[in-house]
Amino acid sequence: CDAVVSIYALNHIPRGEMALLLGRISRWLKPGGWLVATLGCWELTEIDDDWLEDEAPMWCHEEEVATYWSWLEQAGLVVDSEEIIKEGDFGHVLFSARLA
Numbered sequence: 001c002d003a004v005v006s007i008y009a010l011n012h013i014p015r016g017e018m019a020l021l022l023g024r025i026s027r028w029l030k031p032g033g034w035l036v037a038t039l040g041c042w043e044l045t046e047i048d049d050d051w052l053e054d055e056a057p058m059w060c061h062e063e064e065v066a067t068y069w070s071w072l073e074q075a076g077l078v079v080d081s082e083e084i085i086k087e088g089d090f091g092h093v094l095f096s097a098r099l100a
Helices: 015-028 065-074
Strands: 003-006 032-039 042-046 060-061 077-086 090-099
Touching: 015 032, 032 060, 060 065, 065 077, 065 090
Parallel strands: 003 032
Antiparallel strands: 032 090, 042 060, 077 090
């Protein structure tokens, strides 16, 4: 495919699966294809058991930006840009990366 876009979703993937998922995404892309995604930008692992009024727990895992750079590069993606999106005391990083 030409592009994969994931906004505020990948930070809910377990840490042990993230590098594998990024590798799979890179295999979906045509040469020169793009991944545009938001990811967390600090180390955090938590479960919110009260999400959706006790209907389902929300699992969240985030890494430091440098870790995502490493995983993206291991997946064969070249980071074109990153932008921190502030959200109060927290935030996410918006990555734009292309398949080499």
